[in-house]
Amino acid sequence: MGASASDPSPLVLEVARRTGNGTVDPSDGHARWEVYRRAMDSPDEWDALLEIVGREPDPSIAMSVVLRMLERVPEAERTAWAERVPLEEKRSSALLRVRELRILEAARGAAAAERAPASDEVPEWSDWLQRRAAEESVSPEVLELLSQSGRTRRVRHVAAQRLRVLRRTR
Template identity: 45%
Template sequence: MNAVDDAEVSPGLRDAVRRLEALTGRVVRDVTDGHARWELYRAALASDAPRPGLLAAVVVEPDGAVASAAVGEVLEWVPRADRDVWVRALAPSVRAFSERRARELGVLEDLRSGAGVRELGPGLPDGWSDWLQLRIGAEVSDPSVLRLLAASGRTRRIRRAAAEALG
């Protein structure tokens, strides 16, 4: 998260920041400071009301890392059907992480709701990130899923967590 030149701060970004300031009660003293914008975006994540304003800010955010971080955070809080809108708000060059996180959140939700591993498709859990495997071990109660992770999770930590969840 780097500062951007004042010339890189578009009127759209200034407007989006002002709207988020009004919704969150936070003030960004230097709109060119990516860290300050990130703190404002984090404040906007704390409640539902500022989310449309946050989406507008992400669309005009000049720092791809800041935009990607905001989207990565919000994906857990928005309905599954809305995640693609957030991912597409990012520049194509910084979408990969958020695309993967959105897919993985879908897998986690499916498993939490009782979908079996076979229903999710081939290549599992090999294609699951460590983040997803750890979340599954902590949040999914299906013994067949936990046994799969206990036997073939990517790391010892993942295998141990799944084995402990089995009891």
């Protein structure tokens, strides 16, 4: 039985060889994940990995790879990664993450104070985005909003702590 155009096995084997995985069984999801993990750490393999993700038979594995890659690739490439997720339901989640990363990056940057979200936007953010913004934002406005209206106690606490530290250092 030959490999079909959608079978990732030949590509998985090529990437495994190039990343030092040696002999790998491409029918084993755990073995494929190890190949993908190594490829994610090697920017030279990202084009091959992008091709493989669209052929990955396990949608959860494909989604895990895409979510990790969205934080590694340049913003201009993120949508292409998200669109490779095979299931529409998971693809829409990946596209949401692309939008959330833009918000998070704005909150991380020095210009974040100029682009602070409106108070009614923060409750609409996902738990992931609220948690990451609370942990990483340098914007007093973002941290203030999260400390007051973050969805979880953890988000409110982390944002309040970081806001206190930020105010002491200014």
